[in-house]
Amino acid sequence: MPDTLLPLKSANAFKGVTRLTPADGKRPAVARHVALVGTFAPRKCGIATFTTDIFEKLAEFEPGIRVDVYVLNDPAQPANYRDGVKLIDYDDPASYARAAEAINDSGADAVWLQHEYGIYGGDDGILVTDFVDRLAPPLILTPHTVLSDPSDRQAAILRHLVERASRMMVMSRHSRDLLATRYAAPNELIEIVEHGAPDRPFGRQQEFKRRLGIEGRDVLMTFGLLGPGKGVEHVIEALPSIVRRHPSVLYRIVGATHPNLIAQHGEEYREQLKQRVADLDLADHVEWVNRFCETEELLDQLEACDIYITPYPNMQQSTSGTLSYAVALGKAVVSTPYLHASELLEGGVGLLIEPNSSEAIAEAVDGLLDDRDALQTLQENAYAKGRGTIWPCFARAAAKLIDDAAAGPARPVSQVRAPSLDAVLQMSDATGMMQHAVGVVPDRSHGYCQDDNVRALMLMNLASNVSEAERRKWTRIYASFVQDSWNPDAGRFRNFMRFDRTYCEELGSDDSNGRTFWALGQTLEMAAEADMRVWATRWYDETLLHLSELDSPRAMAFLALGAAARLRVEPEHGASRKLLEKVATRLAYLLEVARRPDWVWFEAVLGYDNPRLSQALIESGQLLERAEFTKTGLESLEWIAERQTTASGHFRPIGSESFGHEHQSLPFDQQPLEAQAAIDASLTAWRATGQTVWKKHGRTAWQWFFGANDRGAVLADMATGRCRDGVNPRGVNLNCGAESILAFQLAYHSMLALDLETGDESEGALVGHQQQAGIAFALT
Template identity: 65%
Template sequence: MALIGTFAPRKCGIATFSADIVEQLARFQSHVEVDVYALDNPDQPIRYEGVAGVIDERDRESFFETARIINESGVDAVWLQHEYGIFGGDDGQFVCDLVDRLAAPLILTPHTVLGEPSERQEAILSHLVNRASSIMVMSFHARDLLATRYGAPHEILTVIEHGAPDRPFGRQAEFKERLGLTGRDVLTTFGLLGPGKGLEYVIEALPAIVERHPAVLYRIVGATHPNLVAEQGETYREGLKARAAELGVADHIEWVDRFVDTEELLDQLEACDIYLTPYPNLQQSTSGTLSYAVALGKAVLATPYLHARELLRDGAGCLIEPESAQSIAREVNRLLDDRDALDALQRRAYAKGRETIWPRFAEGAAQLVEGAVAPAPRRAPVTATPGLTGVFAMSDATGMFQHAIGIVPDRRHGYCLDDNARALMLMNVAEGLKPTERARWTMRYASFVQHAWNEDARVFRNFMNFDRTWCEEEGSEDSNGRGLWALGATLENAPDADIRSWAQMWFDRTLPSLEEAGSPRAMAFTMLGCAARLRVDPDHGASRAVLERGGTFLAHLLDASRRPDWAWFEAVLGYDNPRLSQALIEAGMALGRPDFTAAGLETLDWIARQQTSAEGHFRPIGSDSFGHPRTHLPFDQQPLEAQAAIEAARAAFAATGEPRWIDHARIAWNWFHGANDRGVVLADLASGRCRDGINPRGANANCGAESILAFQLSHYSMIALEMASRGESGNADVGARNERTENTLAAS
């Protein structure tokens, strides 16, 4: 690929980032070769080494010539680092001349995405977006802003967090000794000095810090910004020194007045205890040194600028009030007073940093380039209704078969309650069926659910042989919870009043035996059934009681299992993971319990991040993860997880109205259609079938009931979600609910 941007040894953040891309790809992804085209300011000429070309940023013809050279070089892609101030013309508009002439696919990384740009700034970035085949940003805020303000298609947006070094944890003493700082409590700020750094607020905070911790030393590492030196000389630095002298803390500040390279910067950071980024500009979307400090396990105090809010979430650092010396002093003293708290914060930061170390960044960057030159995955429109041939081909007079070999039902494995409960839920919402056909298949699946009930044991059975003999007298707790959920969903959504009455009868009959489930998923499924019942009959006391108990149960599990980097209910990740969050969200909404809703949204946000790859596509928790504490593996990926993600996102959107949940649902939906780790299409719209998942070698060719139904139900949940986003309702959501509620209550 060709890489265009400022480049080392130029002293600016983008130059450092560009050099990092080249270095880390060469180190970890050497199959990606990079030709660098460095933007150069003729007023400050630099001697570059190892670059393919130099662009005079003031000369429009230089951009034309560079585009020609790049086209002639035959690169597979061009990766452009964009910032308004580094390209020539007003607001850097020469960049448009460049991209208009490039033949290879364009990867765009905008380092500044303005929420309130000038007319020309908006026109320039919109032009780049329209030309880009792929867009990579380092924050989710920038991604969302590109989509909403600049019209970037969701499918070309990728978030790759700023890369960071992978060094051992806890070497402060060693590096303090190297720098002659043994015995000092070291605070550090790094970067080109200028008013935008907020250093004056740290200096104002020092008297209160030094009073309680006399060993404190505040190290300000970095030269003054060259543009500021050109305009004002060292007036800003000298003003800071004068203020420190007035406050009597000059002896507690060390000025490292030079531009340090990356390796020296890392050594300087290793020697510090607390890293400060008190930036007053809260729109800053990227800070490379913030990423470095977190990865090195530093306790970070930062104002809530965009990058800090995202990187330091889940307790990886502390956010402080902007432009507040009091806030800085309070938090520094709190950490220095409590060394255990300081150590815990440093360890949380280090754990968070493992997500952004250079090998992971390089992997994401390589995949970004490869994805730009590969054919785009197929993405089916949500409105395209899947056929039902695949569903009915997997069914007979008894019910729906469990498994298939290819597309052919495998009778050896018979049937199960789980799949027939899902099939019944599908018949409630499926479109394009004649009433007689819907009734015929509804009867078969409902009859299976009904026959699965073991009156003697007061539980559902699950597995049935092909000869209609039961394999067991009691099914798993999870299958029992799913059976009750299907009854609640049928009571809520079935078009036929008689079927709704039947579902209510069996719901009330089975609930007393199932309401005390011990399995988290069984409880979640039961809660989802009860939430559906309450949407029909808000005064149903037994369902309200189940939601209260279940919500308390899940909240207790969350509190017991929570760790700084693990906001989840269990120490291991299983299947259908988002259902736990969905159950809490729906319980909170039904009961008016914002604490339940908040816990559900927090955990759903966490699991959604675990199930979103660095490239931005859906990566379900693989079944290989089962039994591995506090980690997850990518394979085997199964459609059930995508369905759960979509339906949990639907509940989250209902609770919050936040568009990001629609985005996440779309990502999970696109997983069926090729936006996945192997680029394989799993779903067939014509037949409505779906492959059984993704393994390391590609798609599992079998089309079992669970996979088919996950795809089918995902479609109708996506329809409901898209309609909800437009303020509409329909059969897949709440259509005719008032009439159905009247009929159900009358029947009862």
């Protein structure tokens, strides 16, 4: 029986962090694992046939590839699908969400999606867009219709799919060119894989004619779901002329009427054709096979014909599976020049005729039946062409497509040095650290921001691989930026500064102000110079009263982390203790209000830097000796850690596309800030509990920087200290902005502390270190 996808899973007690990649790094016995999405047999449509062919031919010729099938299903029209097929109710958004979650949890290396506007729910099948947004594995897209003149919505849907795709497979050059020019698909991501076809012996017409009881006839054939779009009426109009010259001709029209046409008009179209056959006195020359033929029967029917005719009036048709079959079986083809036929039949493989012309059909058929040598040559040319499209060739190309799309295996990081500070300093000047880069080159047009400069200040308090003179220089530059950004009239720090040192605003966001307060607390706790600790204490005291009223959750968490730093230095600092109690109480309240059975979080949405909320509660509980805060912080951290750990054990940060979506977490774009926050919070949780699971989770997040992620993308470079801006559906964002560089650099120091404090060097996470030496580390 097919599987109906179950409701979304509920929260578990932090099972995810134990699902780690095997230490030996061996790949599983199955070479690849792909989730195949589309319609499927026994549904009677071309895409269902194609999707079924992919499934069956990969099983036959590429058995090392495991294929899970997810079928677009109409509950109102149940079908008897084979065992193991998973059903997606085509018009139910929740069903798509469950399917995406099941795919993500399955450990699939890639998702191969068949796209046609009519098979997905919503206007023009728009529900497919939300579905692909939820998918974590690389997406292979096969668009079966690439329109040259789409509606605005149709164009937007296909562009969205193209933007998410790691690879695209088309079956014609025209579709490839149209994807590139009309839908902005990168050429290097598009593969042409011709429609697969059967491998049968050549020239068995007489044998199969005898089986069908039509021996001695010259057999013409058209196959497919019958409707006005097939152009069959033009062949019928051509028959009187053909029959006069070749009285043995039999035209076989094979296939049921299209279900959509039946639903609207019944068999009206077929009856009109039959009436025309009667009017032309062609009853002895036309045979109707009014049923949907399964593949093997279709092939037998094709083998019995001499000339296969596709008189389609729509010149934009990019794929015809039966045309591919006919060519591979060595049939002489007479066809209108629609896209697929124009490419497949070029070079003497078939005859192209003008559309909507019975005279052209008669002339082509008469010419072939008059010249049997020409007929034989055309059949031989077709058969030779078809050798390149038979199923073993198709399966081999499909396997390569899957392999090219799939993320590479995670690579453990071996003995390496502490990250160089070069990337930080190259992004910095006498004003401060610039916030963005184009590739690896600083982008002056976006100027500076407070957020990055306070992070850079925090890094200078930790960095060990820098001379004291350099540390003093850059510490003062970043501290000066912080100091200058204070707006005493507003009682807030500004955030964004242009390259000409003019501010873009009078006061910055709550979060940037909270993060600045945290940096001041960290500086007064950890700065190497006494003078810098004095400076930070002054500004902490100056801003405490103003900033303590911030009430957005992350801003409050940052305030708590800053106050916690002050209390570790000065345990009796009353104002800091009061602030910490206030914030922790508020965060605990938010969690209770927003909590649901499957949602153990402070808000109905997931944003950025999520583990900071839990980290702030844990640190508050430890310093205030309030066990309930520690317990609540750990519970929420377990929940977010579970949500950010995949079934296969690697780290999957909450994607930035999740922001603003209630009770959802989307996989992209993944940003380094999230990995840093997970590592920092793991260090806090380790200090509170001593549980090794937190070391494991911290290491899982650390390995994300080095390829243990959904795209196998290496983001961080120890030699330069650079870090790419994140992981997107196609791979890595090549830009190296300040936030990403600093997240990586700061994450290193937390990972180092976590390893040193746990004292478990048997796993080889970070070795050969002392806190201030910062020499080298290795990852299992």
